[in-house]
Amino acid sequence: xxxxxxxxxxxxxxxxxxxxxxxxxxxxxxxxxxxxxxxxxxxxxxxxxxxxxxxxxxxxxxxxxxxxxxxxxxxxxxxxxxxxxxxxxxxxxxxxxxxxxxxxxxxxxxxxxxxxxxxxxxxxxxxxxxxxxxxxxxxxxxxxxxxxxxxxxxxxxxxxxxxxxxxxxxxxxxxxxxxxxxxxxxxxxxxxxxxxxxxxxxxxxxxxxxxxxxxxxxxxxxxxxxxxxxxxxxxxxxxxxxxxxxxxxxxxxxxxxxxxxxxxxxxxxxxxxxxxxxxxxxxxxxxxxxxxxxxxxxxxxxxxxxxxxxxxxxxxxxxxxxxxxxxxxxxxxxxxxxxxxxxxxxxxxxxxxxxxxxxxxxxxxxxxxxxxxxxxxxxxxxxxxxxxxxxxxxxxxxxxxxxxxxxxxxxxxxxxxxxxxxxxxxxxxxxxxxxxxxxxxxxxxxxxxxxxxxxxxxxxxxxxxxxxxxxxxxxxxxxxxxxxxxxxxxxxxxxxxxxxxxxxxxxxxxxxxxxxxx
Amino acid sequence: xxxxxxxxxxxxxxxxxxxxxxxxxxxxxxxxxxxxxxxxxxxxxxxxxxxxxxxxxxxxxxxxxxxxxxxxxxxxxxxxxxxxxxx
Numbered sequence: 001x002x003x004x005x006x007x008x009x010x011x012x013x014x015x016x017x018x019x020x021x022x023x024x025x026x027x028x029x030x031x032x033x034x035x036x037x038x039x040x041x042x043x044x045x046x047x048x049x050x051x052x053x054x055x056x057x058x059x060x061x062x063x064x065x066x067x068x069x070x071x072x073x074x075x076x077x078x079x080x081x082x083x084x085x086x087x088x089x090x091x092x093x094x095x096x097x098x099x100x101x102x103x104x105x106x107x108x109x110x111x112x113x114x115x116x117x118x119x120x121x122x123x124x125x126x127x128x129x130x131x132x133x134x135x136x137x138x139x140x141x142x143x144x145x146x147x148x149x150x151x152x153x154x155x156x157x158x159x160x161x162x163x164x165x166x167x168x169x170x171x172x173x174x175x176x177x178x179x180x181x182x183x184x185x186x187x188x189x190x191x192x193x194x195x196x197x198x199x200x201x202x203x204x205x206x207x208x209x210x211x212x213x214x215x216x217x218x219x220x221x222x223x224x225x226x227x228x229x230x231x232x233x234x235x236x237x238x239x240x241x242x243x244x245x246x247x248x249x250x251x252x253x254x255x256x257x258x259x260x261x262x263x264x265x266x267x268x269x270x271x272x273x274x275x276x277x278x279x280x281x282x283x284x285x286x287x288x289x290x291x292x293x294x295x296x297x298x299x300x301x302x303x304x305x306x307x308x309x310x311x312x313x314x315x316x317x318x319x320x321x322x323x324x325x326x327x328x329x330x331x332x333x334x335x336x337x338x339x340x341x342x343x344x345x346x347x348x349x350x351x352x353x354x355x356x357x358x359x360x361x362x363x364x365x366x367x368x369x370x371x372x373x374x375x376x377x378x379x380x381x382x383x384x385x386x387x388x389x390x391x392x393x394x395x396x397x398x399x400x401x402x403x404x405x406x407x408x409x410x411x412x413x414x415x416x417x418x419x420x421x422x423x424x425x426x427x428x429x430x431x432x433x434x435x436x437x438x439x440x441x442x443x444x445x446x447x448x449x450x451x452x453x454x455x456x457x458x459x460x461x462x463x464x465x466x467x468x469x470x471x472x473x474x475x476x477x478x479x480x481x482x483x484x485x486x487x488x489x490x491x492x493x494x495x496x497x498x499x500x501x502x503x504x505x506x507x508x509x510x511x512x513x514x515x516x517x518x
Numbered sequence: 519x520x521x522x523x524x525x526x527x528x529x530x531x532x533x534x535x536x537x538x539x540x541x542x543x544x545x546x547x548x549x550x551x552x553x554x555x556x557x558x559x560x561x562x563x564x565x566x567x568x569x570x571x572x573x574x575x576x577x578x579x580x581x582x583x584x585x586x587x588x589x590x591x592x593x594x595x596x597x598x599x600x601x602x603x604x605x
Contacts, residue, residue: 229557
């Protein structure tokens with residue numbers, strides 16, 4: 001049956017994906033009817049989002065190609081420890097940050113009508129320079145995050161379309177990554193251009209429901225095709241037993257230092273913007289409780305599929321582990337319709353992150369660079385939105401081009417991106433909780449962070465040294481994840497420089513700290 | 519967060535959060551390949567349950583550690599501005 005399909009692959013999966021994309025376009029049109037025509041509505045949905053939409057949009061935004069495609073590929077290579085590395089730690093750390101940082105920043109954002117992180121930091125430390133330093137750092141780290149999504153989508157679609165276009169010049173007769181990237185970016189651009197962050201929140205909710213349901217269906221069908229969950233796991237126990245524990249993949253120090261990576265959510269600019277859309281502080285409660293459960297629902301099946309793929313002897317093309325999930329779906333489900341549906345689910349997870357990231361990039365560029373430099377009265381609300389859209393298209397084109405010429409492991413690229421954001425966490429934590437923090441402390445911390453990040457990234461990605469790569473394929477420094485080093489350098493620099501420089505004036509402290517809660 | 523809310527349970531909840539950070543290391547299952555229910559590796563099962571315990575802990579945090587005045591503070595400035603505008 002599988003061989004027969006390989007000889008004449010059905011186009012049905014592409015039709016199903018096409019229908020899904022059309023549904024998203026319709027959703028964009030419908031949500032645009034609620035668009036109030038103001039930049040505040042476009043950028044933060046007039047701070048009107050309720051608990052369910054906030055949960056779905058925050059969860060959908062944090063789960064991207066990294067969570068589905070990347071986790072399956074990482075589990076294929078390194079076994080069940082992948083869940084502990086990122087999923088269970090995120091259940092603890094993400095909700096902790098929503099509780100300690102998200103609610104505080106929501107309150108400050110509402111009180112002073114802020115829309116972006118940079119606006120807050122500029123006001124908190126009374127420094128324009130800090131804003132100009134933050135902007136390239138945040139944009140520079142969001143681009144690899146976008147790339148994670150596009151590469152994940154491209155690898156999945158490529159895996160299910162191998163041999164579908166034998167007469168074309170495409171590699172393996174499959175749809176190349178750049179076509180998938182361009183298509184999904186166009187769909188996402190369409191619906192966010194219609195309704196901004198409100199459209200993104202609606203689409204996130206829709207897509208999160210789709211990818212969670214299709215994920216559960218995929219898990220059921222794949223396990224059934226492998227003669228049940230017991231047989232599937234026993235096959236892995238027989239052929240790749242090391243994938244059922246962590247002993248051959250990670251040292252304890254390595255595993256422990258991974259726990260710093262989820263701190264990245266504290267500095268994701270797109271998540272900050274989602275926090276600001278909340279109607280009230282109480283809106284956060286559902287997100288804080290349900291986030292760890294939702295992570296479990298998505299990640300556990302992916303990890304099991306990854307280790308089952310290893311037990312089954314799946315061989316991804318060119319060793320590209322990003323293709324493992326797509327290959328399992330295609331080779332085991334034997335139903336073009338289901339293959340299409342499940343691929344649409346994977347694309348849903350990816351697009352639910354892309355949309356927020358796109359809106360956030362446009363918002364930062366207009367508010368923090370253009371309007372900040374020229375003055376608010378220089379442009380009308382409509383012009384501000386148009387400028388934001390122009391910048392989004394510019395970044396999308398760059399990212400699509402990068403997706404053609406790069407093919408790193410999604411998990412690895414995601415970890416580098418998250419490590420950068422996580423190492424900026426000391427800055428946001430200190431801004432919210434430490435009254436003695438100074439602008440020079442923050443600037444020195446960001447410079448130290450980016451320098452250390454670049455040096456270690458160079459050693460791992462540009463000029464790799466096998467001596468530092470462990471059994472799990474991670475680049476380690478003194479046996480630790482690079483984030484431990486970068487984070488420590490950033491935190492120590494922040495504290496030392498803040499203590500050595502003049503404290504902020506009492507009026508600033510009074511403005512940003514609530515005497516009843518701080 | 520709020521001084522008035524720092525009861526015994528406030529500290530108990532943050533103690534549980536700290537304990538969870540330690541329990542996450544799970545070194546006692548490091549080389550254990552046992553399949554729970556015949557299919558779930560024990561190391562994965564442990565961390566899946568850990569996720570559920572996290573959710574329960576956050577429910578406790580919301581009940582006992584919630585910053586009660588934060589919405590009032592968030593609206594205070596906006597209300598003051600409105601008053602100034604109308605006076």
